[in-house]
Amino acid sequence: MNDDIHALSGAYAVDALDDAERARFERHLAGCTACQAEVESLFAAASELSVLTEATPPASLRAKVLGDIATVRPLPPLTAPTDQSRDQAGDQPSDQPGDQLGDGADAPPVEQLADRRRARGLSRGWRGLVAAATVAVLAISGFVVWRQVNADPARTIAEQVLAAGDATRTSKTFADGSTATMVRSGSLHKAVIITSGMAQPPGGKVYQLWLQDPTGHMASAGVMPPGPDQVVVLEGDASKATGAGITIEPAGGSGQPTSDPIALFSFA
Amino acid sequence: MSRFSVVPSGDGSPEGTARPVTLEQLLRRSATGDETAFAELYDAVSPRLFGLVRRVVRDPAQSEEVAQEVFLEIWRHSARFDPGKGGALSWMLTIAHRKAVDRVRSAEAARHRDEGYGSSNQDVTHDSTAEAVVERLDAERVHRALDTLTPAQRQALELAYLSGYTHTEVATMLDLPLGTAKTRIRDGLIRLRDTLGVTR
Numbered sequence: 001m002n003d004d005i006h007a008l009s010g011a012y013a014v015d016a017l018d019d020a021e022r023a024r025f026e027r028h029l030a031g032c033t034a035c036q037a038e039v040e041s042l043f044a045a046a047s048e049l050s051v052l053t054e055a056t057p058p059a060s061l062r063a064k065v066l067g068d069i070a071t072v073r074p075l076p077p078l079t080a081p082t083d084q085s086r087d088q089a090g091d092q093p094s095d096q097p098g099d100q101l102g103d104g105a106d107a108p109p110v111e112q113l114a115d116r117r118r119a120r121g122l123s124r125g126w127r128g129l130v131a132a133a134t135v136a137v138l139a140i141s142g143f144v145v146w147r148q149v150n151a152d153p154a155r156t157i158a159e160q161v162l163a164a165g166d167a168t169r170t171s172k173t174f175a176d177g178s179t180a181t182m183v184r185s186g187s188l189h190k191a192v193i194i195t196s197g198m199a200q201p202p203g204g205k206v207y208q209l210w211l212q213d214p215t216g217h218m219a220s221a222g223v224m225p226p227g228p229d230q231v232v233v234l235e236g237d238a239s240k241a242t243g244a245g246i247t248i249e250p251a252g253g254s255g256q257p258t259s260d261p262i263a264l265f266s267f268a
Numbered sequence: 269m270s271r272f273s274v275v276p277s278g279d280g281s282p283e284g285t286a287r288p289v290t291l292e293q294l295l296r297r298s299a300t301g302d303e304t305a306f307a308e309l310y311d312a313v314s315p316r317l318f319g320l321v322r323r324v325v326r327d328p329a330q331s332e333e334v335a336q337e338v339f340l341e342i343w344r345h346s347a348r349f350d351p352g353k354g355g356a357l358s359w360m361l362t363i364a365h366r367k368a369v370d371r372v373r374s375a376e377a378a379r380h381r382d383e384g385y386g387s388s389n390q391d392v393t394h395d396s397t398a399e400a401v402v403e404r405l406d407a408e409r410v411h412r413a414l415d416t417l418t419p420a421q422r423q424a425l426e427l428a429y430l431s432g433y434t435h436t437e438v439a440t441m442l443d444l445p446l447g448t449a450k451t452r453i454r455d456g457l458i459r460l461r462d463t464l465g466v467t468r
Contacts (some may be wrong), residue, residue, distance in 0.1 A: 010455070044466045054325040064336050075345060075381050076347060
């Protein structure tokens with residue numbers, strides 16, 4: 001157990017971590033049963049404090065809430081997968097049916113979210129780049145887009161990935177406020193990127209997507225179509241990938257990345 | 269004994285005694301689309317959830333918006349609640365707290381956060397005297413537990429949980445070395461947990 005990160009359990013239980021710390025702690029939590037138990041008990045302890053802040057809501061709230069729910073179908077329960085897809089020898093068997101709120105809703109909670117994350121890291125080559133690019137992993141952004149996608153009744157591959165019980169997601173917010181969210185489902189072998197407000201690439205260039213395999217090799221996963229708001233399924237099998245990235249490449253794309261990535265997403 | 273337990277309810281509270289229906293049961297019925305069950309759930313927990321959201325968010329109009337989102341979230345995810353991982357109320361409060369914190373950390377909310385907010389529970393109304401007594405006893409119990417914390421732990425915990433600041437912000441506000449606030453928050457929570465006898 002890493003003592004330093006373990007000490008974040010209390011701050012995590014009261015939502016007092018910033019986004020990067022939260023993402024880091026959730027990765028740790030996935031493999032630390034001591035922290036999982038502690039976090040659950042601290043959630044419960046913190047919840048007790050709410051007895052001190054009870055307040056009667058305005059009557060209008062009840063009507064709004066009951067109006068809302070009449071128009072929204074509750075999500076189905078998470079069920080055990082019927083097909084044990086063998087994706088990684090190193091994967092921990094997951095007898096938990098994923099997380100409680102893991103369909104991409106905007107309250108990604110907590111220890112359940114981390115449960116299904118795999119304890120794998122980016123391989124060395126990308127790890128250096130991650131440091132160089134000082135990627136901030138934001139677990140929250142991108143949900144507006146997400147909801148729009150989810151609301152569409154047609155079940156495209158992208159939607160299936162987004163709704164998958166084992167879907168994991170990481171987001172990056174760029175300096176201009178645009179966001180890119182990578183969602184990956186091991187059981188569906190696919191990853192999807194959702195961009196919101198992305199600036200045009202420089203003239204004559206394109207955004208190219210990459211998947212990295214465990215040996216460190218990076219395979220092209222296709223070129224992003226132009227436009228600021230995209231939902232794109234990455235080409236290739238994402239179940240074995242350890243991470244994904246975006247680079248800026250000449251029109252038509254490259255066989256190998258020719259520039260440092262503007263964003264990296266770890267599937268660990 | 270509180271009206272509903274934050275901690276393991278379900279198994280712990282036999283049916284047919286003080287409260288005929290547990291929050292878990294109401295959640296489970298909600299998951300099947302039972303709007304009546306959800307209305308009952310709302311009536312049971314809305315003062316706790318709304319009060320917490322209001323304490324963190326402060327702005328009344330925004331608090332109502334956030335609370336509305338929280339309840340819709342609970343409705344949508346009612347089938348995903350896992351009693352093996354804690355009580356129903358704790359689960360709902362965790363969702364409410366997270367949403368409230370997300371709201372105050374967004375830029376536009378920051379402008380409003382210090383605008384008029386008095387005592388958090390000044391506008392509580394009680395439908396029955398018995399319930400009021402139970403509530404008062406609950407509050408006294410939590411107050412007593414908070415009194416076992418050191419003042420430094422309590423201050424850090426309250427700034428984090430009730431005011432929604434990050435541990436780094438708390439450290440800066442209190443002029444503490446970085447890392448001290450997170451330790452105080454954790455130590456304070458552990459003491460609170462152990463004093464209250466929270467088992468999970």
